[in-house]
Amino acid sequence: MAGRVMRVAEIATTKExxxxxxxxxxxxxxxxRDGKFPKPFKIGAGVTVWHAAEVEAFVAGCAALTHLKVAx
Numbered sequence: 380m381a382g383r384v385m386r387v388a389e390i391a392t393t394k395e396x397x398x399x400x401x402x403x404x405x406x407x408x409x410x411x412r413d414g415k416f417p418k419p420f421k422i423g424a425g426v427t428v429w430h431a432a433e434v435e436a437f438v439a440g441c442a443a444l445t446h447l448k449v450a451x
Contacts, residue, residue: 384428387419399438 388396391404400407410416417433 383431384422385431385434386426386428390429390434399434 387404387407388398390398390400391407392398392401393404407416411418417429417437419427419429421427
């Protein structure tokens with residue numbers, strides 16, 4: 380799978396910067412550990428990333444679930 384990758388700083392929100400999800404980096408890592416969020420991969424020493432398409436699919440899935448719950 381080729382394409383854009385994202386670091387946790389782009390995904391999670393901190394006091395200094397908004398990410399694409401309104402959750403902390405610790406929550407992202409907990410979700411990964413619990414199998415709720417896509418698994419990242421290493422591209423170098425100390426550099427962990429996610430495939431952007433997998434993160435976007437996760438966000439779209441969350442949005443779809445929200446719409447289903449509202450429709451019920």
